[in-house]
Amino acid sequence: MKRPxxxxxxxxxxxxxxxxxxxxxxxxxxxxxxSRLIGQALPVFDLPAAAxxxxxxxxxxxxxxxxxxxxxxxxxxxxxxxxxxxxxALRRAGVEIDGIAIRDARADxxxxxxxxxxxxxxIGLDARSTVQMALGSSGVPETFVIDGxxxxxxxxxxxxxxxxxxxVLKQLEAAR
Amino acid sequence: MKALLALLxxxxxxxxxxxxxxxxxxxxxxxxxxxxxxxxxRALMETIRCLTCQSQSVADSDASMAGDxxxxxxxxxxAGEKPKAIRAWLISRYGDWVSYEPTAAPILWPLWxxxxxxxxxxxxxxxxxxxxxx
Amino acid sequence: MIAEAGLxxxxxxxxxxxxxxxxxxxxxxGGKDELLGAVRPVAVTQGVLTAIxxxxxxxxxxxxxxxxxxxxxxSHSAKPWLxxxxxxxxxxxxxxxxxxxxxxxxxxxxxxxxxALRRDTHMATLAGQAAISLGFYAFLLFSSNPFARLSPAPAxxxxxxxxLQDPGLAFHPPTLYLGYVxxxxxxxxxxxxxxxxxxxxAFARAMRPWVLAAWVxxxxxxxxxxxxxxxxxxxxxxxxxxxxxNASLMPWLAATALLHSVTVLATRDSLRAWTVMxxxxxxxxxxxxxxxVRSGIxxxxxxxxxxxxxxxxxxxxxxxxxxxxxxxxxxxxGAVREGATFRTVSRESALVMNNLLLCVILxxxxxxxxxxxxxxxxxxxxxxxxPYFDRVAGPLALALMLLMAVGPLLRWRQDQARVVxxxxxxxxxxxxxxxxxxxxxxxxTIGVLPLLGLAIAIPVGVASLAPLWKRNLLxxxxxxxxxxxxxxxxxxxxxxxxxxxxxxxxxxxxxxxGDTIRTAGWTLHFERIAPIAGxxxxxxxxxxxxxxxxxxxxxxxxxxxxxxPPTTTSEAALLTRWNGQLYxxxxxxxxxxxxxxxxxxxxxxxxxxxxxxxxxxxxxLALIGRERRGWRHxxxxxxx
Numbered sequence: 012m013k014r015p016x017x018x019x020x021x022x023x024x025x026x027x028x029x030x031x032x033x034x035x036x037x038x039x040x041x042x043x044x045x046s047r048l049i050g051q052a053l054p055v056f057d058l059p060a061a062a063x064x065x066x067x068x069x070x071x072x073x074x075x076x077x078x079x080x081x082x083x084x085x086x087x088x089x090x091x092x093x094x095x096x097x098x099x100a101l102r103r104a105g106v107e108i109d110g111i112a113i114r115d116a117r118a119d120x121x122x123x124x125x126x127x128x129x130x131x132x133x134i135g136l137d138a139r140s141t142v143q144m145a146l147g148s149s150g151v152p153e154t155f156v157i158d159g160x161x162x163x164x165x166x167x168x169x170x171x172x173x174x175x176x177x178x179v180l181k182q183l184e185a186a187r
Numbered sequence: 188m189k190a191l192l193a194l195l196x197x198x199x200x201x202x203x204x205x206x207x208x209x210x211x212x213x214x215x216x217x218x219x220x221x222x223x224x225x226x227x228x229r230a231l232m233e234t235i236r237c238l239t240c241q242s243q244s245v246a247d248s249d250a251s252m253a254g255d256x257x258x259x260x261x262x263x264x265x266a267g268e269k270p271k272a273i274r275a276w277l278i279s280r281y282g283d284w285v286s287y288e289p290t291a292a293p294i295l296w297p298l299w300x301x302x303x304x305x306x307x308x309x310x311x312x313x314x315x316x317x318x319x320x321x
Numbered sequence: 322m323i324a325e326a327g328l329x330x331x332x333x334x335x336x337x338x339x340x341x342x343x344x345x346x347x348x349x350x351g352g353k354d355e356l357l358g359a360v361r362p363v364a365v366t367q368g369v370l371t372a373i374x375x376x377x378x379x380x381x382x383x384x385x386x387x388x389x390x391x392x393x394x395x396s397h398s399a400k401p402w403l404x405x406x407x408x409x410x411x412x413x414x415x416x417x418x419x420x421x422x423x424x425x426x427x428x429x430x431x432x433x434x435x436x437a438l439r440r441d442t443h444m445a446t447l448a449g450q451a452a453i454s455l456g457f458y459a460f461l462l463f464s465s466n467p468f469a470r471l472s473p474a475p476a477x478x479x480x481x482x483x484x485l486q487d488p489g490l491a492f493h494p495p496t497l498y499l500g501y502v503x504x505x506x507x508x509x510x511x512x513x514x515x516x517x518x519x520x521x522x523a524f525a526r527a528m529r530p531w532v533l534a535a536w537v538x539x540x541x542x543x544x545x546x547x548x549x550x551x552x553x554x555x556x557x558x559x560x561x562x563x564x565x566x567n568a569s570l571m572p573w574l575a576a577t578a579l580l581h582s583v584t585v586l587a588t589r590d591s592l593r594a595w596t597v598m599x600x601x602x603x604x605x606x607x608x609x610x611x612x613x614v615r616s617g618i619x620x621x622x623x624x625x626x627x628x629x630x631x632x633x634x635x636x637x638x639x640x641x642x643x644x645x646x647x648x649x650x651x652x653x654x655g656a657v658r659e660g661a662t663f664r665t666v667s668r669e670s671a672l673v674m675n676n677l678l679l680c681v682i683l684x685x686x687x688x689x690x691x692x693x694x695x696x697x698x699x700x701x702x703x704x705x706x707x708p709y710f711d712r713v714a715g716p717l718a719l720a721l722m723l724l725m726a727v728g729p730l731l732r733w734r735q736d737q738a739r740v741v742x743x744x745x746x747x748x749x750x751x752x753x754x755x756x757x758x759x760x761x762x763x764x765x766t767i768g769v770l771p772l773l774g775l776a777i778a779i780p781v782g783v784a785s786l787a788p789l790w791k792r793n794l795l796x797x798x799x800x801x802x803x804x805x806x807x808x809x810x811x812x813x814x815x816x817x818x819x820x821x822x823x824x825x826x827x828x829x830x831x832x833x834x835g836d837t838i839r840t841a842g843w844t845l846h847f848e849r850i851a852p853i854a855g856x857x858x859x860x861x862x863x864x865x866x867x868x869x870x871x872x873x874x875x876x877x878x879x880x881x882x883x884x885x886p887p888t889t890t891s892e893a894a895l896l897t898r899w900n901g902q903l904y905x906x907x908x909x910x911x912x913x914x915x916x917x918x919x920x921x922x923x924x925x926x927x928x929x930x931x932x933x934x935x936x937x938x939x940x941x942l943a944l945i946g947r948e949r950r951g952w953r954h955x956x957x958x959x960x961x
Contacts, residue, residue, distance in 0.1 A: 015655040017312075021598065022647035025605075028691070029640055035618040035694050036632050042620065044238055044702075047282050087207055114207035114251060139212045140255035147280035149238040150252070216908060216917050218829050229827075236704050242563055242620045244706070247556045249891075287706030294701050298692050302713050305684045309677040316592075317663050317670045 046147030046155075046166050053081075053161050054145040058135025061112040061120045068109055068135030074161025078186040079107040080179070081155040082131070083143060085115050086123035088151045094170035095127035101176060102130035106183060110134040113143050113151055154179070158186035207251045212258030219261055228261045231270040234287040235260070235277060244287060324389050327377025328468040331418075334370035334425060335458035337363050338451045341428075345448035349441060349517075357444050361432040364447050367454075368429025375409075375422040378467055382409040388474035391415060391467050397480040399857045407491040408481045413615060413631075414467035416494060420611070421457050423502040428454065431506055437527040437951075439519060446506075446513030453505055456638040464634050483858070483883040483890050489549030493542060497569060500539025501607040504572055506531045507579065508604035511597045512646060515653045520593045525586035526951075528600070530944055532583055536576045537940035543569050544933030555891035555906045557825070557921050559929060562710045565623035567690045568610030571683055575603035578679040581672050588733065589669055591660025594650075595676060601650060605643040606683075612639055618694060664735045671728035678721045682714050689713075715770045722777050722815060725808055726784035744787065748780035755779045767823040774819035782812035799946025807939025814932025820901075820925035828920045831911035841922035843869045843903060850907075850916060858883045860892070863907045863916065867896055878907040878918075902926050 048054070053070050060067040073079060082098060084091040102108060110131040112120050120134065137143055146155065148166075156165040156179070164186040171179060219225040232246035237253040245253040245260075263273050277285050289295045341363045348357035381389050382405050385398040395412045396405055410416045428450040435443060461467070510528045514520045546569065551559040560566065579599035585592045613619050616632025663669040689705045696703045730744045755776040763772060785808035788801060826841040838845045846866040853862045860881040866873045876894035883890070896903040901924035908917030 014659070015651075018594065018654050019651040021602075022644065022651055025643055025647055028609075029636070029644070031691065031694055031698065032612065032616075032618065032636055032639075034698055036616060036629050036636060038698075039618065039629060040620075040697055040702075044281055044284060047278075047280055085207070114209050114255070116209060138209060139258060140252055141259060143252075144256065144259060144277070144280060149281065210911060211909065211917075216829050216911070216919075217831070218827070234706070234708050236706075241622050243561075243622060247554070247558060247561075282702060284702040284704050287704050288708040289703065289705065292701075292703075294696050294699065295703060298688070298705065298709065299713075301688045302681065302685050302717075305681045309681055313673060313677055315662075316673050317665050 043168050044149040045168070046149075046163070048147045048163050049166055051163060053157055053163055054142075056135075056142045056145060058111065058137055058142060061110070061115060061117060061134040061136035062124055062129070062131075063117065063121050065110075065129070065131055065134045068111065068133040070161075072133060073109060073157050074159070076159050077107060078156060078158045078164070078183045079109060080183070081146075081157055082108055082110050083113060083146070083148050083151055083153045083155075084110055085113045085151050086119040087115070090170035091152045092123070092127055094152055094172070095130075097171040097173060097176050098130040099128045101171075101179060104180065106180070107132055111137050111142060113137050113140055156182045156186055209251075211251065211254045214258035214261035214265075215254030216257075217261075219265055221265075224264050225261075227270050228264040231264070231273060232257055232260055235274070236285050236287055238281065238285065323377050323380050323384075323386070324468040324470065327374045327381070328466070330370045330374040330377065331421075331458070331462065331468075334367050334374065334421075335455065335462060337367040337370065338425075338454045338458060341367060341451035342448055342455065345444045345451070349444055349448070357440070360444055360447050364432035364451070365429045367451075368425040368427075368432075371422040371425030375418055378415060378418055379406060379409045381468075382406065382415075385478070387476070387478055388470055388472070390469045390471040393471050393475050393478045395478065395481055397478045397857070399477075400481060400486070401856050403488065403491060404481055404486045407494075408485070410494050410498075411481055411485045411490055413628075414461070414465045416498070417457070417461050417465050418467050419495065419498050420502055421454065421461055423498050424450070424454050424457065424505055427503055427506050428509075431509070431531070435527065437523065438513075439517070439523070442513045442517045442519045442524065444513075445516040446509045449509035449512035449516075450505065452512075453509065453642055456642060460631075460634050460638065464631055480857075480883070480886055482886065483881070483888045484553060486857075486883075487549065487553055489545060489553065493545040493549055496538050496545060497542030500535050500537075500542050500576075501569075501572060501604075501610070503531065503535025503538060504576060504604040504607055507535065507576075507600040508646065511600035512649065515597060515649050518653065518656065520586075520597055520654075520657050522587050522590040525583045525596060529580075529583045529587060530948060532576065532580055532600075533940055533944040533947075536573070536580055537937045537944065539569075539573050539576060540933060540937045540940065543573055544930050544937070547933070548930045552893055552895060552904075553890075555893050557827075557904050557923065559821070559926070561622070562689075562707050563623060564619040564621045564690050565610075565614050567686050568606075568613050571606040571686055572603050572610065574679050574683040574686070575599055575606050578676045578683070579603050581675050581679075585669055585672050589661065591663075591669065592673070592676075593657050593660060594654045597654060598650060599676075599680075601643070601646045602683075605639075605646070606687075608635075608639055608643060611635060613690075619690070666731065666736045666738050666741060668728060668731040668733050668736075671724060671731050675721065675724055675728060678717055678724065682717050682721070685714050685717070686710065711770060715774075719770075719773055719777055722781050722811065725811060726781040729788050729804060729808065730784070745784065748784035748787070751780035751783055752776060763823065771819045771822035774815055775823060778812045778816035778819060782809055782816070785809040785812055799949065800943040801946075803939045803941070803943030803946055805939070806942060807936045810932045810935025810937075810939055812932070813928050813935060814930075817925050817928025817930075817932060821923050821929065824924045825926075826922045830918050830920070831915040832918050833914050833916075838918070838920065840920055843867055843920075843922060845905070845920065846873075847916075847918070853879070855881075861907065863918070865894070865905060865918075867903060867905075869898075876903070876905055878905045880907050880909075897927060900924055 053073060056070045058068045098108060108130050112134060115136060152170050154167040154171060155163055158164045165182045219228055233244050235245045237243045237245050237248040237250055239250045239252050240248050245256045260273055274286055283290050283292060289298060341360055344356045345360050347353045381392050382396055385396060387393045391414050396408050410419045432447060507528060514524045547559045582592050582596040582599050586596045612635045615635060617629060689709055692705050693703055726748055727745055731741060759772050759776050785805055788805055789797060828840040830838050832838060832847045834847055834849045836847045848864045848866055850861060850863045853860050858881045860879040862877050862879045865876050867876050874896060876896050878894040879892040881890045881892055891906055894905045901922060904921040904923060906919040908919060911917050
C-alpha cells in the first residue's frame with residue numbers, strides 16, 4: 012500500500028534535518044571569510060604613503076624574489092596593537108613586511124608606529140578599503156604570505172599570536 | 188528575547204573596537220545623480236552581504252566597511268560597469284558567501300530544484316484527493 | 322528570598338508535570354481509571370506554579386536585585402521601569418521561563434475549559450502537554466537557571482541592550498510566545514487523538530478554538546516584530562528573511578494551513594492525516610525555531626545566547642518530541658480511515674489546494690533557511706536571502722491570494738464552474754483593469770513582483786467582501802465576518818508590501834542646518850542639530866520642519882548613545898499620513914558642519930501592519946463566533 016510508506020516520509024526527513032543540526036553543532040562554522048585569491052597572483056595596486064618615514068607601496072614592489080608578508084592593519088584596530096610585538100619579532104628574524112593601513116590618516120599611523128614599533132619596509136594608505144576588497148580581505152588585522160613570484164600563498168586571519176610566529180616562518184620557507 | 192544585535196555588532200565587530208576616524212567614503216551615503224544608475228546600484232547593494240556584520244546587506248549596514256563597499260559599487264556603476272560584473276568581481280574575492288543572489292554554482296541547483304520538487308509531490312498527493320468524488 | 326521562591330515554584334511545577342504524566346499514563350493504559358480524576362487539578366496547579374515562578378523573576382528585575390546573575394547581566398537600576406519589567410524576558414533564561422510559563426498556563430486552560438473532548442482523549446492531551454513541558458523544565462532547571470545567584474553582588478548591572486529598550490520589547494516577545502507555545506496545545510491534541518485513535522470531526526471542532534487563539538497571537542507577534550524592526554533598525558526595511566524571522570514565519574504558515582484543514586475535518590470529516598500532521602508540524606516549527614535562535618549555528622541579526630551546549634540540549638528535546646510525534650504519526654495514522662475524495666470544483670478542493678500552497682511555501686522557507694548549513698557541511702559557504710525567497714515564495718504567495726479570492730465563494734461538496742465564474746466576474750475584470758493601468762503607469766520602473774502584487778491585491782480585496790454580498794449583514798454569522806476581515810487583511814497587507822516595493826522614494830543628503838530638502842512632494846527644512854539627554858542616554862537630535870502643501874510638523878530624528886552597554890542607535894522620525902509614511906534618519910557627520918540625512922517617502926507602507934492587525938481581528942471574530950454558536954447549541958439542547 013502506498014499510503015503507509017508515505018506516512019513515514021516526514022519522520023525520515025526530520026531525522027535527516029536532525030543529523031544536519033547535530034553535525035553543525037559538533038563542527039561549528041568559524042565565521043571567517045577566506046580570501047578566494049589564495050594561489051593567485053597579487054592584484055595590481057598603487058597606494059600612497061601612509062607613514063612619514065616609509066615609502067609608498069605598489070604591487071610591483073612585492074614579489075621580487077624573496078617571499079614576504081603583507082600585513083593589513085589600522086591605527087584604530089586593537090588587535091593590531093596586540094600583534095605588533097610578533098611582527099617586530101618576525102622583522103628581527105629577517106622577514107620583509109609591507110603594511111597596508113585601512114581607513115586611516117597619516118598622523119594616526121605615525122602615532123601608532125611610534126607607540127608600537129615599525130616593522131614595515133613600506134606602508135600603503137588604503138583610505139577607502141579598495142585594495143582590501145581587491146585582496147579579498149574582510150577585516151583587520153590580516154596577514155598575507157606572498158611567494159617569490161608574487162602569488163598569494165597563504166592568508167592568516169586575525170592577529171598573529173606568539174605561537175603563530177613559527178608557523179608563519181614555516182609558510183615563508185615553503186613559499187620559496 | 189530576540190536581541191537585535193545589528194548595530195551593536197556592526198560597531199563592535201570583532202576584532203575591532205572602533206572602525207575608523209575618517210569620514211565615510213565619498214559615495215557611501217550619496218546617491219548617484221543618474222536615477223537609473225542609482226536604481227541599479229541600489230539593487231546590487233541590497234544583495235551584497237556585509238562582511239563585518241551578522242547577516243545584513245551592505246545597503247542596510249552602518250559599518251564603515253559596508254560604507255566603503257557601497258561607495259565602490261556606486262563608483263563602478265557610475266564608471267559604466269554592469270552590476271553582474273561587479274558582483275562577479277566581489278565573488279572572485281570573497282566567494283559565493285558575499286552574494287545573497289544565488290550564483291549558478293552546481294551546489295546551488297538543489298536550492299532551485301527543491302520548490303519544483305515540492306510542487307510536483309504536492310500535486311501528486313492532490314490527485315488522490317480531488318477527482319470525481321462521492 | 323524571592324529568587325529561591327521562584328526556583329522552588331519551578332521545581333514544584335516540574336514535579337507536578339511529572340505527576341500529571343504519570344497519572345494520565347497509569348489511568349489510561351495502566352487500568353487505574355480512578356487516578357484520572359486528579360489529572361485536571363494537577364494541570365491547573367502546575368500552571369499556577371509556573372506563573373508564580375515567572376512573577377518572581379519579574380519582581381527580581383523590577384527591584385533590580387543585583388544578587389541574581391540574570392538581573393546583573395541584563396539590567397540596570399537606572400533603566401525606566403518598563404524596560405526593567407520587559408527585560409525579564411529580554412534574555413535567554415528569562416524567555417525560556419516565559420516559554421515554560423505559557424506552556425503551563427495553556428495546559429491549565431485546556432484542563433479547565435475544554436469540555437468537548439471525550440475523556441480519554443482529553444487525558445491523553447494533558448499527558449502530551451506534560452511530557453513536552455518536562456523536557457523544557459529540565460532544560461531550564463539544569464542548563465539555564467534564571468534564578469542563579471551571583472556572589473558578591475555587584476553594585477549595578479550591565480544594562481539591557483539599547484536596541485531592546487523599546488515598547489516593542491514589552492509586546493512582541495510575549496505575544497509571539499503565546500502563539501508559539503499555544504501551538505503546543507494543538508500538538509498535544511494531535512498526540513492525544515493519535516494515542517486514543519480519535520481523529521474525527523469532534524476532535525477537529527474541539528481543537529479549532531485553540532488553534533485559532535494561538536494563530537491570532539502569532540499573527541500579532543509577527544506583525545509587531547516586523548513593525549519594531551522597521552522603525553528601530555533605521556533602514557526602512559520590514560522583512561529581511563533573516564533566519565530568526567523565518568523561524569517565526571514557519572510556525573505561522575503551518576498554523577494557517579492547520580486552521581483551514583481543521584475546518585475541512587470538522588465539516589466533512591476528511592483530511593485527517595493532513596490535519597494531524599499539520600498540528601505536529603506547527604509546534605515542531607516552533608521548537609526548531611527555538612533551536613536555531615539559541616544554538617548559534619545560523620548567523621542572524623536576532624540570534625542570542627550563542628551556546629552550543631544549550632543547543633545540544635534543545636536538539637535532544639527536538640529529537641525526542643518531534644521524532645516521537647512523527648513516529649507515532651507513522652504508526653497510528655495508517656489505521657485511520659481515509660476520507661472522501663473531493664470534487665474538483667468545491668470548497669474542499671480549494672482548501673486542499675490552499676494547504677498545498679502553504680506547505681510548499683513552508684518547505685521553501687525551511688529549505689532556504691537551512692541551505693547554508695547544508696552547503697557548509699561540504700565546505701562551501703553560501704548566503705540565501707531575499708533574492709531567493711522573494712523570487713520563489715513570492716509567486717506562490719500570489720497564487721495563494723488568487724485562490725483565497727475564489728475559495729470562499731465555492732460551495733461545499735460540489736459547485737459548478739459556470740456558476741463560480743459568474744461570481745468571480747467582477748474581481749476578474751478588476752484584475753485585468755489593474756494590470757493594464759499599472760503596466761501603463763509603471764512598466765519599466767516598477768518590478769514585476771510588486772506590480773503583480775498590487776494588481777492582485779485590489780481584486781482579491783474586493784473578492785474577499787463577496788461572501789457578504791446580498792446578505793443581511795446583521796444576521797451574518799460572526800465567523801463569516803471573521804473570515805471576510807481576515808482575508809481582506811491579507812489583501813490590504815499585500816497592497817502595502819507592493820506599494821512599498823514599487824513606489825518608495827529615497828533621498829540621501831549631507832545637509833547643513835538651515836538647508837531645505839525637497840523630495841516626493843515634501844519640503845524639509847533642517848532647522849538645527851543639538852544634544853539632548855534622556856533617562857539613560859544622550860543623543861544628537863536634528864529638528865526638521867516637514868511640510869507638504871500645508872501645515873508644517875516638527876520631526877526629530879536622533880542618534881542616541883547609551884553608556885551601559887556602550888552603543889549607538891538611530892531613532893528614526895516617522896511622520897504618518899493617510900497615504901504613506903515619511904521616514905527620516907539622522908546619520909553621521911559627513912564633513913564639517915554637514916550631517917547625513919536619509920529620507921524616505923513610503924506610500925501606503927502602514928497598510929502592511931494594518932493588514933496584519935485585520936487578519937488577527939478576523940481570527941478573533943471567528944473564534945468568538947464559533948464559540949458563541951457552540952454555547953447556543955448547548956443552551957438549546959439544555960446542557961449548559
